[in-house]
Amino acid sequence: MSSADIYREIILDYYRNPRNYGKITDPDIAQRDSNPLCGDELEMHLNIKDDKVADVKFTGKGCAISQASASMLTELIMGKDFEYVKKLTKEDILDNLGLHDLGPARIKCALLSLKVLKSGLYSYLVDKLKDTASADKIKEEASGLF
Amino acid sequence: MQTSFINIENIRNDFPILKRKVHKDKPLVYLDNAATTQKPIQVIDAISNYYLTYNSNIHRAVHELAEEATLAYEATRDKVAKFINAKNREEIVFVRGTTEAINLVAYAWGRQNVNKDDIIVTTEYEHHSNIVPWQLLAKEKGAKLEYIGVDDNGELILDHLDKYLATGKVKIVTFSQMSNVLGTITNSEEIVKRCKKYGVRVLIDGAQSVPHLKVDLQKLDCDFFAFSAHKMLGPTGVGILWARKELLQNMVPFNGGGDMIREVHKYETTWNDLPYKFEAGTPNIADVIGFAAAIDYLDRIGMDKVREHEMELTKYALDKLSQMKGIVLYGPKDVTKRGGVISFNLGDIHPHDLATIIDEDGIAIRSGHHCAQVLMERLDVSATSRASFYIYNTKEEVDVFIKSLNRAKELFKL
């Protein structure tokens, strides 16, 4: 896709004015990852209450695509059922961003946030809920992202 | 339009790839030469001629093909020695690249000579390949790794070197002759001079300097020198380690195997002469032969002309870039102190986004940390964009580049 289609007003807005930017003190889930190819960094914090996402925040450094993607993902999952978050797919993220047909290098930027989220869920399911069956499934999904 | 120093049109005709279009109909503007350069037809022909007419293994067989291949392979060694003004051909070791050359020294020399509490000195503007091998060595030996800092002009702070040398514990100082991010040309002779006073060994990473400057090893007077063929018109997979004969003689082999031995018995082996002691196994014969054609090509133009052309192009680009609002340029302003490598950031456009946008206009630049994360920390940025020139680049291409940067600014509403 052309850069005029990628760098639309909304992407630039989320890049420059990221929603839910910051950290949660003592979060239920804290997960960090980076893209070794370009050094983009992302950390997500979540609080889970009554099987819902009670709060979510992120911090990070990187390109407009990775940062906008992270910010829009936090909005997408805020207040949602835990089950919904577990089921989120790559397509959901790209739909949400309105970015399709990104090249192989840049799609990683768009999906870093989902990778961080899934890895965070994995640790949470294993450590806190002892639910290794669904944890393993999520781990597989996360490593399949890139 | 061309710089006054070389005939660019003739040169461009020797590079078939420069005729291709990218993104359907955009002429390729290749400004990623610090990563790897394009190859002239002479290099491509030399490689295919070897495979087409005299492909064979070298050094051992007595048939005619092997003789021809051995002669061509060894002729490259002579050319390399002459190109960098090394005293002895036996001091030229063929390796895979700069990275392997530095690892060879850290392993084969470092393990014999660096001990607990010794100091290894590198700099803040090194490529990861001149940091990580020394970290490994320092960890293994309990030695310390120290850094010469970089000032705000992008130059090394040599007072730091003096401070480390004064401890009497430094075993080796290792630095790049030209930074792959800032373009800074290191005051190498001065560093070597200071190290010699303390009997400290010096390794110079010439990956960015040999392709762009006249390098004279006898004048430099260092102990080890490393560079890569692929950054100077040659093929990938070939690099050079040069080291003083006395040092190579006392070093243990890096790899064991065929070709590096004199006699092998069940439990004892004696080593082959230099440089073969360090060239175990069948080497990259075709690409070493191709490298000779690259050296011939640069020799024909003349390294002084290469340098003058790049200085003129760099000055032209820096003048234009520095007029852009919101640009931050890294490295020395004075083109006599730097090579044709320009790192920058434009407003709040992340380098990856910038590279994506201008790629659409056919322009290939690099974005990211350039394998220099220690320097990125020093500059307090996570990434930069980097344009780097070579002999075939023109002022028109710089204009296309500037125009495309302006388009990126518009897209980002800057």
Ligand SMILES: Cc1ncc(COP(=O)(O)O)c(C=O)c1O
């Ligand atoms: C200054 C410097 N040193 C070392 C290297 C590593 O060279 P190579 O990848 O050919 O081993 C590079 C290039 O990437 C470089 O620019």
